[in-house]
Amino acid sequence: MTIINDEALSRCIRDAVRAELKEHFNLGRNPPPENERLLSKQELATELGVSLVTLTDWMKKGLPFLRLHKRVYFKKSQVLNIMHQNITNQIKEDKR
Template sequence: MEIINEQTLCQCIRDALRAELQEHFRTGGNSSQEQQERLLSKQEISAELGVSLVTLTDWMKKGLPFLRLHRRVYFKKSEVLRIMQQDITD
């Protein structure tokens, strides 16, 4: 087992931070993680759409796309809007 001294650890942290900052500025701050869409809760998406939670739950039963993570339900706003636009144009 190898033990790292404080100076070596500090240098590793500096190198990692420098590499991350260079990548951040090289990509203009648009890392793949930042490009991922934030998931909205049932309360957030219902407020965005101006509908009640009951209506939202009914839409979910009718096919509104959602993700279930553990016991919670989340939505991608772009997917919800895409589905709603398809229903309007169909």
């Protein structure tokens, strides 16, 4: 019977999560189109599987958005890039 220590288990989980996120978001494989369609708050919330309240909180914390005629829109590529950067930074902090 093999017993895995906490550090090895934590590293294994981080590596698996990183690989899944990279595959899920397909980062770095295809550049976003020049004329990328803008998503409304509702559309982005649905795409990410979060509530409008959560999305608003993320906006207050720096999630990039555009305001056009009192409406809010997002470029999905920008949002995914910021999310990827935040996850990468969190993983680096966890390793310390």
